[in-house]
Amino acid sequence: xxxxxxxxxxxxxxxxxxxxxxxAQVPAFFAVPGMKLGLVNIVVLAALYLLGPQAALVIxxxxxxxxxxxxxxxxxxxxSAAGALLSGLVMILLKLKFHRVxxxxxxxxxxxxxxxxxxxxxxxxxxxxxxxxxxxxxxxxSGALIGILGNELVKRLEGPVTRFMKGDESL
Amino acid sequence: MKRKxxxxxxxxxxAGLLIGLIVFFSGKPGNxxxxxxxxxxxxxxxxxxxxxxxxxxxxxxxxxxxxxxxxVWMEEAxxxxxxxxxxxxxxxSGQSIICLPNKxxxxxxxxxxxxxxxxx
Numbered sequence: 001x002x003x004x005x006x007x008x009x010x011x012x013x014x015x016x017x018x019x020x021x022x023x024a025q026v027p028a029f030f031a032v033p034g035m036k037l038g039l040v041n042i043v044v045l046a047a048l049y050l051l052g053p054q055a056a057l058v059i060x061x062x063x064x065x066x067x068x069x070x071x072x073x074x075x076x077x078x079x080s081a082a083g084a085l086l087s088g089l090v091m092i093l094l095k096l097k098f099h100r101v102x103x104x105x106x107x108x109x110x111x112x113x114x115x116x117x118x119x120x121x122x123x124x125x126x127x128x129x130x131x132x133x134x135x136x137x138x139x140x141x142s143g144a145l146i147g148i149l150g151n152e153l154v155k156r157l158e159g160p161v162t163r164f165m166k167g168d169e170s171l
Numbered sequence: 172m173k174r175k176x177x178x179x180x181x182x183x184x185x186a187g188l189l190i191g192l193i194v195f196f197s198g199k200p201g202n203x204x205x206x207x208x209x210x211x212x213x214x215x216x217x218x219x220x221x222x223x224x225x226x227x228x229x230x231x232x233x234x235x236x237x238x239x240x241x242x243v244w245m246e247e248a249x250x251x252x253x254x255x256x257x258x259x260x261x262x263x264s265g266q267s268i269i270c271l272p273n274k275x276x277x278x279x280x281x282x283x284x285x286x287x288x289x290x291x
Contacts, residue, residue, distance in 0.1 A: 075271060094179075097175065098175065098176055098179060099172050099173065099176045101172065101176075102172070102176040102179055102180060105180060105183065106179070106183065109183060109187075119269075119271075132190055132194070133187065133190050133191040133194055136186075136187040136190060136191075137187050140183060140184070140187065
C-alpha cells in the first residue's frame with residue numbers, strides 16, 4: 001500500500017515536471033508575462049481527485065521546486081510557488097462543493113492572481129492592474145480547457161487507480 | 172455542472188469584467204515616464220518630448236525605450252523572451268512595461284505625479 005502510494009506520487013510528480021518542461025519550450029507568444037496554458041494543472045487536478053488534497057499540494061510544490069532548480073531563472077521560483085500555492089488551496093476548498101471544471105477554472109485564475117501579487121511585491125510597483133485583467137481572463141480560459149481535459153482524464157482513471165491502491169495485482 | 176457552478180462561473184466572469192472596467196476608467200492620459208531598474212528609479216522623462224533612452228545593465232544587458240507622439244514603447248531588449256517588446260505602445264497613466272529578466276520597469280504617471288516632480 002505504502003509502496004503503491006509512493007509510486008503514484010513519484011509518477012505524477014515526474015509527469016508534472018514534464019508538463020512544465022513542455023510548456024517552457026513553447027515560445028512566449030503571449031504579450032503578458034505569466035500567461036500560460038497551465039498544462040501542469042492537468043496533473044495537479046488528477047492528483048487532487050485521485051489521491052486527495054494532500055497529494056495535490058505535495059506534487060504541485062515539488063514540481064515548482066524541481067522545475068526552478070532544473071530550468072528556472074531566479075525570480076521564477078517565487079512566482080510559480082505563489083501561483084501553485086494559491087491555486088492549490090482554492091481548488092481544495094472548491095472541490096468540496098463544485099464541479100471539476102469549475103474547480104479548474106477557479107484554480108487557473110487563482111494561479112495567475114498569486115503570481116501577479118508576488119510580482120507586485122518583487123517589482124515594488126502597484127501598476128500591474130492591466131495585467132490583472134488580462135491574467136484573470138487568461139486564467140479563466142486556460143482553466144476551462146484544462147478542466148475539460150482533466151475531467152475526462154479523472155473519469156477514466158478513477159476506477160483503475162482505486163483498484164491499484166487497494167492492491168489489485170492484475171494492473 | 173450544476174446551478175451553483177454556473178453561479179460561481181458567472182461571478183468570476185463578472186468580477187473580471189468589473190476589474191477591467193475599474194482599470195479602464197481610472198486610466199487617464201499620462202504625462203511622465205519613469206524608468207526603474209531593480210526597484211530603483213533611474214530616470215524620468217516627459218511623455219510629450221521625443222526621446223530615445225538606453226538602459227545598460229550588468230553582463231551586457233540592455234533595454235532601449237522610445238518616447239514619441241505621447242507614447243512609450245520598448246524598442247530593443249537583450250532579454251531572451253522579448254515579452255517587454257511585445258507589450259505595445261503605452262500612453263495612459265498607470266500602464267507599465269516590465270522586463271523581468273533585466274528587472275526593468277517602465278511606468279507612466281499621471282497629472283498628480285507632476286506636482287510631486289516639481290516639489291522634488
